[in-house]
Amino acid sequence: MQAPSPTAMDATTLAAYDKAVPRYTSYPTAAQFDGRVGPVEHAAWLRELGGTVATFYFHVPFCAQLCWYCACNTMAMNRAGPLDAYARAMVRELDRLAELAPELIVGAIQWGGGTPSQLGARRLVDVARHLVARFDRRSGAEVSMEIDPRYCDDAFVVAMTEIGVTRASLGVQDFDPAVQLAINRRQSAETTADVIERLRGGGIRRINIDLVYGLPCQTLATLSRTLDAALALAPDRFAVFGYAHVPWMKPRQRLIDQAELPGAALRAEMAALVSERLSGAGYRQIGLDHFARPTDSLAKADADGRLRRTFQGYVADDSPWVVGIGASAISILPSGYTQNLATADRYGAALEAGGLATARGVALSDDDRLRGEIIAGLMCLQTVDLVEVCRRHRVEPMSFLAEIQALPKLVEDGLLSRDGCVLRITDRGRPLVRSVCAAFDNHFEAGAERHARAI
The missing domain is CATH 3.20.20.70 (Aldolase class I)
Incomplete structure (x- = not known):
């Protein structure tokens, strides 16, 4: 007998985010x-x-x-x-x-x-x-x-x-x-x-x-x-x-x-x-x-x-x-x-x-260290305080956030929540956390066939 189906992720979200992305065991x-x-x-x-x-x-x-x-x-x-x-x-x-x-x-x-x-x-x-x-x-x-x-x-x-x-x-x-x-x-x-x-x-x-x-x-x-x-x-x-x-x-x-x-x-x-x-x-x-x-x-x-x-x-x-x-x-x-x-x-x-x-x-460049700490925070703890992280790397947090072009869409689609400079992976976004991290990856090339799919 088929096992009961758990709550499914909607097709629109899968189509948008179930792409080939790194596993982020490191950054770069x-x-x-x-x-x-x-x-x-x-x-x-x-x-x-x-x-x-x-x-x-x-x-x-x-x-x-x-x-x-x-x-x-x-x-x-x-x-x-x-x-x-x-x-x-x-x-x-x-x-x-x-x-x-x-x-x-x-x-x-x-x-x-x-x-x-x-x-x-x-x-x-x-x-x-x-x-x-x-x-x-x-x-x-x-x-x-x-x-x-x-x-x-x-x-x-x-x-x-x-x-x-x-x-x-x-x-x-x-x-x-x-x-x-x-x-x-x-x-x-x-x-x-x-x-x-x-x-x-x-x-x-x-x-x-x-x-x-x-x-x-x-x-x-x-x-x-x-x-x-x-x-x-x-x-x-x-x-x-x-x-x-x-x-x-x-x-x-x-x-x-x-x-x-x-x-x-x-x-x-x-x-x-x-x-x-x-x-x-x-x-x-x-x-x-x-x-x-x-x-x-x-x-x-x-x-x-x-x-x-x-x-x-x-x-x-x-x-x-x-x-x-x-x-x-x-x-x-x-x-x-x-x-x-x-x-x-x-x-x-x-x-x-x-x-x-x-x-x-x-x-590692200075930018790699900054982005690596952000990605590690999201992958490990599902949250990152960009004020704290950017201060350690001597970067202005709001200017950095402005560079992350995919951020508004991630928040709008419910994968990420934002409270000022504090970012949190939502329950909806947890299975797709690698796709969220890809938004902060300055080396990532979308469409490159070198990674596994997000889910």
């Missing part, structure tokens, strides 16, 4: 990265960190097999030789970082991918031990890791506990068999439940579940059943993303039949269903697409106005800085963003040659 976004930033700039920006606290993000670009929906930088890899070489390259990169920023303090550690478990327990432990050997680590630092429940056995849980993992994020996406077949990812609810029990038994009790709406063959009814099954697992957090169909960027997505993808109106209903169901189950909605129990650190950061958004999503980290390790990993540094070479072999070769593996990036 990765679309503005280019080769003018390379190893020399990256090294200088790392030196600026001094003895500050930063999150260390490790990217493992390998999976046992590829899921067709995935837009991450990953490849299928099961051979020991390339995996050994990649682990050695990550150790070399840690050595380079320690030479450039020896006083840097590790505030939090995040392992992502791909599938970090594909590196193997021994290699993972070797890299993690090298991090601790080269840098001081803040007491109580959270260590999180993305997990594919299909490839997480007892031995790997032991390795996770050995390196101090405190939070595991489990990729689920959808439990419906037809949807799983359409995205080449078969994973039962029983498999997922078994891994959660194994993790909790090993002392890793903070559990996140990742879901995706807008997948091929997905309906409100199948999504509702997936939500039922996921809620029964009682995680601390959910991240529920809208599927980004970008086959021009990720050729593997061409294996998905575009005719089986939900249309804009149905995607909007799906987003509303997710929000209603998870909020109704007691989870606090965090920003655009995260949900957390009120006792979770992410919910507390949201309530206290400390929430941040990085390339890893919404985080409760105190420090704004991220040091990326691995192929395609992005660093967030005081002077700008840098990104490593995307392929594992080129990444390893650059480090073996004695330098950094930086491929591209962007230096």
